[in-house]
Amino acid sequence: MIPPFSQRRAGLLAGLLAVVLLLAGFQIAPQADGFLQQLVRQLNRFYAATFPEKSYLHLDKTVYAAGETVWLKAYVVQAGNHRPDTLSRVLYVDLLTPDQVLVRQQLLRLQNGTASGDILLPDTLVQGRYTVRAYTNWMRNTSPEYFYNQQIMVWHTPLDAVAPAIGERRGRVPNKPAAARLTVQFFPEGGNLVSGLESTIGFKATDANGRGVDVAGSIKDSRGRDVVTFKSLHAGMGRFQLKPEPGQTYQATVRQSGGAFLTTPLPAALPTGFTMKVMELKDQIQVFIQRQAGTGAAAAEAITLVAHVRGQVAYAGQGQVGAGATFSARIPKSRFQTGVAHFTLFDSQNQARCERLAFVGATTPDLRITLQPDKARYAPREKVTLRVAVADVEGKPVAGQFSLAVNNAQLVPASMEQRTIRSYLLLTSELRGTVEDPGYYFANPTYDTNLALDNLMLTQGWRRFVWKELLANRLGNYPYPLEQSLSVSGQVMNGQLLGSKETPAPNATVLLLRFGGENQLMTATTDSAGRFFFSGFAEQDTSRLLVRVQPQKGLRNPIVRLDRKVAEGAKNLPTIPLEVGSAEEVAYLQSSKKQQVMERQYSPDGKRILLQNVDVRGRREVSDGRRLYSRADAVVRTADIPAANSYTNILQLIQGRVAGVQVTGNPPNMNVTIRGISSFSGSNSPLFIIDGVQTDASIVNSISVQDVESVEILKGASAAIYGSRGGNGVIAIFTKRGNPNYDPANDPYAAAPMGMATYALPRYYPTREFYQPPYQQPGAQLPPDDTRSATLFWAPQIVTDANGQATITFYTSDIGGDYRLSLEGLTNNGLSGTGYGTLVVKGK
Incomplete structure (x- = not known):
């Protein structure tokens, strides 16, 4: 059941039927008009009613040492148009171990779809690849696959030693080599091979860690004859053409560079059915449809074709295709938003028979971002004035929200293949599974990168919805409510009686007692599933809450189950092997140790961090403000x-x-x-x-x-x-x-009794400010050695004006070298982009 939305969102439904049918050679069968309208209506209803969201985190870097801080900027957008005006106002940011165990969680207050944050990495972390993920409570109604997940490398070094011997560092995880295992999957374009019809077949080869590997191979038919050879292009993916013959089966022999190989059958060809081919031309997308009919089948069959990008219909039409014939349609690219286009072919029984993804607009950037320092070279501790200019593809200046990281290019090597806000919103977030090196497809568009991107479209699955459920109006269950403030939610169940099971308790009255500076009593009534929801908690300090079910007729042994604010983790995330003991690791750890010592000595936040690591014995008595009177009788x-x-x-x-x-x-x-x-x-x-x-x-x-x-x-x-x-x-x-002095550890009856639950409401995380010495303040205490290096500067709140301009100032450190400028963000109308620049600093 999907809860109702505000009137503003409900208004989106008013225009569902105002859809232009792009015929492009199709002739509409009058009896099928209703189905075509149903397709468009349900597609629009899905996005308007379920209001899917996406989250993205811009991190200052992806390599850290234990004890450092992960600096981040969060962006949350509507999935359909990428505008940063979602209904959610609370974002959860988790740090997970390599085994997907929660280390830390922070709640960030979203304002205009963005929030800044930071994660202090405990200096006791073992070395490994950790995951930083972000999601809203509303996103939990779908799947962890929809959460933002970013792997980061955390190296480990004690703070009282610099670069001890490799393999002897405290808390190190052994680097166990993965078993050599090759897996190859084949994906006929459109979904199925059909006898007598030529198809493009995409393939993907991965190793034991789920990473793509280069392969080459050949296809033989059941008579042992070589039919075709193939070779991967990028990340273990490639394609070849095959026209299966009736009665024949096919087998692939695949070899990995280095010796591993396997033999595996291709998907069996169907005797009848449809094939779909999608080709990108200069200004158009061309779709070819073929049909193989069985004996006695009609000469032509009615078909329906729909193409959309994130719910925005680019094509919707109907026509007929004859047996053994080819039907083509050309759709102008201007009809498509930039992103993953979803093509679906329905037969005369309104069943989806072919589906194909294609990316439209990869060669055209959404934004043009320039970063211009005021000088070519800088001295140590010199002020930098950086001018930012942002324009759209037509050169018109645009206003937006951005974040900037300045990194030492030697300690934090650049990778043009890494994820960016554009590659994530337009590509990764739309596909099922993991996309390796998503930035590769956008950094330098060429014929090969465009072909590699289309290979990705052939082999990765669509994740947002399934047509069968959508057309049956089954949009899923949504037990987790939208959060516009801190909230408490859960479910009331009738407890088990002899020979019975727990059942939801509808229409139960739930009381919430809130303790603290302003004690408060709130009430709610459970819905048909026994669920309740309290919201409106906006304070920064943690509140103590008591949730109780009011006794009433028909309520048996009530049980209160509060929703966990920690979501389940995504399954089968790929593991990137560790490279232990490299020269880069040692250099990074040495630099990090110096910077951490400096920050903890001179940064106000550094002093606060040290206090967090102190083991305090005993308790501080807190005054009890629950009494208005001085004494009782x-x-x-x-x-x-x-x-x-x-x-x-x-x-x-x-x-x-x-x-x-x-x-x-x-x-x-x-x-x-x-x-x-x-x-x-x-x-x-x-x-x-x-x-x-x-x-x-x-x-x-x-x-x-x-x-x-x-x-x-x-x-x-x-x-x-x-x-x-x-x-x-x-x-x-x-x-x-x-x-306020209650300690459940000293209370043998701390467990909540029947019909009651206690809860400590998490507070919004008070984000710290990135430390840089106060060179602009005369007489300020300055460190003798400014060792800021890996991340020289971090600015999460950069806003361009109506002229697309912004100016940022910061100071260099004592560490010379080349520094890389990376600015990411998006405009108010949903355009995203990344800009790069270079800063040269002369050493002290």
Whole structure:
């Protein structure tokens, strides 16, 4: 079930039927018009109703040493148009070990689709390839495949030594060689081989780590005759042509450079069916469709062809194709957005028979970005003024949001094949599985890179939706709600009874008690699946929360299950082998050690980091702000009563223990009288308070003794501080978890009782500022050696004006050499790009 969206998003549905049908030689069959409109309508509905999102992280680099900081800029966009105005306002950023175990998580507040952040890498990390991932709560409704995942290399060195002997460093993971295993897959264009029809077959060869490997091979038919030879072009991918003959099967022999080889059968050819071929011409995309019909089949069959890029329809038409005939259609490239185009052929029974992906616009950049330093060479500790200019492909200046990393080119080598915001949004995020070296296809477009990109389209799968489910209006379940602020969500279940299973508890009342500076009581009602959702938490400090289900008829042994804020990890991420002991590693570790020492001595954030590593013994008492009064007339402490936890609820516990307070009835319907006034006599009820929050007797009846620290009773003048509300007396209940000094480690009853759950609401991460010595401040304390090197400068918040201009200033360090400038970002209308430059610094 998909929750309703705001009126603004719902308005997108108004234009669903206003679709221009690009006939391009097709003749529309009147009886099929409804299906064509249904296709377009459902495609638009998917993007408007499910509102898919994408996240991207620009990291200052991808190689680190333990103890360093990963500096990052997050971009979250609508999946359909890449505009940074998503409904989500909370982004989760996780650091995962090589075994996909969570090390750290941060919650970033998104503003206009972006946020800056940083991850301090503990100096105890073992060496290996870690994963930084980013996702919104809404993205969890689909699959971890949709999360942004970036592998980073973390080298390890103790801070009290520089470059100890290789293999002797603390916490090193042995580099075990992967088994030599070759895997080859074959992908007929459009989906299937059909006897008698020529097809293009893409192939992909990978090693034991899932990385592409160069191969060559040949195809033999079942008679042992050589039919065709082939060779990979890039990342183990390539293509060849094959026209399968009726009754023949085919087998491939594949050899890897270095000796490994295998023999494997090709997919079997179908006796009847369709084939699809997509070719890119200069200004057009040409689609060829062929059909092989069985005996007695109609001479021609009605077909439907749809092409779209991220839900934006570029072509929708119908026609007929004869048996053994070829039908072609030409579609102007101007109809397509830049990105992965999805072509689908439907037969006369409205079944999808062929699908093909093709990339449109790889040779045309979205943005033209120039980075111009004010000088050709700089001295140590000299001010740099960098001018940024951003324009679209037509040269018109554009405003946008960007982030800049300045890296030492020797310590952090450049790779034009690495992922960029453009390659991720336009390519990687649209495909199933891992795309190696995505930047390769965009850095220097040539005939070979374009052909390699089309090979990728032949071999990688479409990930966003399946037509069968889409046309049946099955858009999936969406249990994780959109978050526009910090939130708490979960599910209430009816507990197991003898011979029964747990079942969702619909229409249950859920109470949330929030403790802290401003105590608060919130209520929600579960939906048909027993789910509830609280939001509106915007503070920076962590809040302590108590979630409780209110007793009601038909609710049996309620169980509260809060949603985990940590998503499941993606499966089968490729492992990149470690290169242990290289000269580059030793040089990087030496540089990193010096820079870390400097930052921890002179950076304010460095001092804060050191405090985080101190093991503090004992507890600091925090004042308890749950009381408005200075003293109570009577106090009952659960710790002072033997076997207190044997009582059913807190009212039964105080029964007969306080003079003037009479408790009658049986759990869970007990009444309290103070000075002869019944708690259930309307306006004469005493005031019930839990941790400073006013509540009612039904809630008090359900509170477990195990969760209560004390009960305080106020009478007469003592209750006057509550005004008329306290005129009939006050019963104030204080929970253990509401106490700011509460330590669950010392509480044997810390586990939440039935129908209750506790939660510490995470706060937004307070992002640190990248350290550079304050050279611009006269008299400031400066380090004797400025060792900033691997990352000389990081600026996550760069905004170009209406003229496409921005100016950034920073200072060089004492380390000379060539520095690489890398600026990434996107415009408000969804255009993305990356710009590079070079900075030359003379050594000290």
